[in-house]
Amino acid sequence: MNLKQILLPISFLIFATSCAKVANSQTELSSKTSSSTEQPSAVEQPLEVVSPTAKICSKLDLTGIKWPAEIGSGNWSTHFALALNLTGSFEGREGWKNITGNFDGQGMSxxxxxxxxxxxxxxxxxxxxxxxxxxxxxxxxxxxxYLSLKVMLEDWQNGAISIPNVKSKVNPNELFPEVQALNDLDTNPHKFASPLAAAQNNVSVDWAKNKILSGTNIIARWKTAFQNTSVSAAYRTLQVEAGTAMFLKAKKYKETFKFTELRSLLVMYDIVVQNGGFTATHLTIFNNWLAKNPKATEQARLLALLDARLTTVNPTYVEDVRARKSSIIYGLGNVHGSARNYPKEFCYSPLISI
Structure with missing residues (x-):
């Protein structure tokens, strides 16, 4: 995906040396996961609202990044940076340079x-x-x-790297496709990719196994090279570009479901990143619930939508997906063995209207 980019002011996004504290009046919530019989209540609006134009507590280095114009003007770059920080914190502890070997059959991440x-x-x-x-x-x-990597990529795209316009495989306009699976966390995951695309990707996985892996681990020199690349301003910008299509898709979901709160955007983004979004089946399940609960609060609607999405998640991953999403809805919870409180970690008010 080639996005027209403009350099937006980012000084308001750079990591604050001392993060603003969320007001002490914030409700103390239980850190139990959503499998508990007692669900935590919603995070209350802090008395001192953290303005979306103020600095968030970013754990990511945002210097030198060119922010795509497509995300929108005003506060949208702040919201996008917050979503990157929050969802990115689930994917690994090294931020931009997260790297894993072939433990999940994907070659390298x-x-x-x-x-x-x-x-x-x-x-x-x-x-x-x-x-x-x-x-x-x-x-x-x-x-x-360098040459080995270049040859593999040219084989993957069936042409020289000089070919322009490498497009993202994410389509932000297709919100509710008539498919059974959106990614490999769903049941019947083989049905979300075409045989041709799968074959092309397998060539890259095989290359990784033969060249850069020792068992499931990445050989040290390759790991260092990839991580040094991933933290450069150019590659961080590309990571933002890749996230832009997903962020735009999350915005569309927020609008479609008539959500108004910042936390709802963050939940939609995490669903797009981890689960690929929603299918027509999920939409039908949610609309049936909504017809019976027309006056439901935004929190109740978020939880119902999460339940609808979980209906097609592979049972192996259901509790992980539930824990991630419900913790964003409530503002805190236990995820991957860690107690999280996102408003305090990232200095934002989850109930701000956007």
């Missing part, structure tokens, strides 16, 4: 949103990097590794 070879989400970013900052790649990879 890299970056804040863990784009990977197996799903064909990493190759477009690396191809763009070759085109936009080739000198950085040449510095980070020894010559033989």
């Amino acid at each position: 890299l970056g804040l949103m863990q784009q990977n070879f197996g799903q064909g989400s990493l190759q477009p970013l690396l191809i763009k990097m070759f085109k936009q900052d080739n000198a950085s790649l040449a510095r980070n990879f020894v010559n033989a590794d």
Whole structure:
């Protein structure tokens, strides 16, 4: 995906050396997961509202990033940066340079949103990097590794890397497709990718197994090279670009479901990133519930929509997906063994109207 980019002021996004404290009047919530019989109540609006134009407590280095104009003017870049921080915190502890080997059969996953070879989400970013900052790649990879990576990517796209307009595989306009699965966390995951695309991606996975992996772990020199690449301003911008289509899709969902609160946008973004979005089946289930509960609060609607989405998640992953989403809805909870309180971590008010 080639997005027209403009450099937006980002000084208000840079990590605050001392994060603003959320007012002490914030309701203390239980850190139990949603499997508990007693659900936490919603996070109350702090007395001192953290304005969306103020600095958020960003754990990500946002300097030098070109923010795509498509995300919108005003506070949308702040909301996007917050979504990147929050959802990115689930994907690994190293932010932009998150990297994992072939433990999940995807070959290698890299970056804040863990784009990977197996799903064909990493190759477009690396191809763009070759085109936009080739000198950085040449510095980070020894010559033989640089050439090997380039050949693999050219095989993947069936053409020389000089071919322009590598497009994102995310379509923000298709909100409720008539499919059984959206990604590999759903039941029947093989049905979300075409055989041709799967075959192309498998070539990259096989390359990773033969070249950069020792078992399921990444060989040290390759790991260092990829991580050095991933923290460059150019590649961080590409990661933002890749996240933009998903953020726009999340905005569309927020509008479609008539949500108004900041937390709802954050939930929609996390669903798009982790689960691919919603299908027509999920929409039908939710609309049937809504017809019976026309005066439901926004929190109740979020929980009902989450329940609808969980109906097609592989049982192995249901509780993980539930814990992530419900913790964003409530503002806090236990996720991956850690107690989280997002408004305090990232200095925002979840109930702000946007």
